[in-house]
Amino acid sequence: MVNTLTVQWVKPVATLAVAGFLAACTLPGVGPSKSQIFKGSVQQEGDAFVVSVNDRVTRATAVVPALGFSSNFQNAAQLTSDTVRPGDILGLTVWENVDDGLLSGETGAATILEEVQVDSDGFIFVPYAGRVRATGNTPNQLRLLITERLQEQTPDPQVEVRRVAGDGATVSLTGAVGGQGVYPIERPTRTLSTMLAQAGGVSIEPEIARVSVIRGNQKGQVWYQDLFRNPELDIALRGGDRILVEEDTRSFTAIGAVSGQSRVPFESQDLSALEAIAQVGGLLPLSSDPTGVFVFRNEPAEIAGQVLGRSDLQGAQRMVYVLNLKDPNGIFVARDFVIRDDDTLYVTEAPYAQWTKTISLISGGLTPFANVATLTGS
Incomplete structure (x- = not known):
């Protein structure tokens, strides 16, 4: 009877012993656990500030690229299309009140100059009028200038100036x-x-x-x-x-217990933590810890000071922002928290996933020394 009871309890006891042994060891994982990250905080003599995100933090960190034009x-x-500039091509027509004009000759009273290009100095050349400054004048102002020059050579000339092309x-x-x-x-x-x-x-x-x-x-x-x-x-x-x-060249890195681990380009001007999670396929139902969503960032001193309520910070600060999607307001906070260029989004594994790994190693695979059957002698 005693031997029978002993045999009945051997396997359960051995199983629990191995489970305890594995729990004490470091199981395979995607990265640090939630507790390990908190242990690395400045409050625990670490080198990063670990901050739980709330509405105040989202407002203090809501910084987006400042784009725009100066005054x-x-x-x-x-x-205006009326202002002549270097390189413009003009069309000129000159009418003269004489049968044998300076420009018309035997072709009639009107002389058409189809393409007159404004040179790099802003002048055009008109026969008998010489070099005339065109840049800065409207076609009508240029017409008056040419008319004034030609009046010295022919009586009562009539001039038309047209803008043919604006490639200047x-x-x-x-x-x-x-x-x-x-x-x-x-x-x-x-x-x-x-x-x-x-x-x-x-x-x-x-x-x-x-x-x-x-x-x-x-x-x-x-x-x-x-x-x-x-x-x-x-x-x-x-x-x-x-x-x-x-x-847009901005991107963030997604690692941990998410559907896709990679460097991810932004898909919109403003990207929230919730949208970033969605971009990589969302959390994994069986392994992601919705209470352990972390954003790692080097934060400028002025913003870190607002978040921490301090004024003595110098230089960029290592910040770890913690999002808890299970909080009553957690989804709203994640929706309002802005992801910035070069952020690292890290999702920890759920305790259930760690336990599942432990059970899997005990029941189906080899422990570091032996499987359960070997340990129990069966």
Whole structure:
């Protein structure tokens, strides 16, 4: 009887002994546990501040890239098609009140000069009128200047000045646009949005398209969609502007108990922690710990000071933000917490997953020394 009871209790006792042994050992895992992260906090003489995220923290850390144009860009008036600039091509017609005029000769009273290009110094050459400054004048002002010059040579000349092409004021478009190239600033394309439309629009997702305008030694950058949300950002263009459209280069790293571990590009201008989790396929039902969602970040001292309520911090601080999706307000907090460039999103394993690994090693696989059958002698 005693032997029978002994045999009956051998296996359970051995199983519990092995379970205890495995619990004391380090089981395979995707990274540090939640308790290990907390042990590495400054409060525990570690080197990182571990902060539970709440509404106050989300407001203090809600920093997004500051894009926009300076006042020099925004205050520049639109170019008018009437202003002549270097490189423009003009058409001139001159009528003379004499049968044998200076310009008309045997061809009649009207002389047509189809293409007269404004040189780099801003002048054009008109026979018998000489070099006439065209830059900065409207076609009508230029007409009066030419008329005044010709009156010294022929009686009562009548002059017409037309703008044939505006390739003197051009911009270059490169990057992710429908058609890269050099485009003239004309009546329909005086602003940034209309010029982009002329080039075929952007060839990437509008949500992640950044538009840069380089004017001399100045540069401004905006989100493509903001050109339509905020009309004041749709600046007037100037000759020589260089326009570059490129995809947003920001990304975050997702590791731990998530569906996909990788470096993940942003899919929108503002990315929340909840959206970041969704981008990598969400949490794993059987292994992710919804109370242990961490965001690792090097935080500027001014923001870290607001979060921690301190004013003595110097330089970037290692911050670990903790999100608990099981809190009554947890989903809202995760939805409001902003993910930033180079953040690391780490999800710890649930205690159940660790226990499952322990049971799996005991019942199905080999322990570091022997399986359960060997230990119990069966």
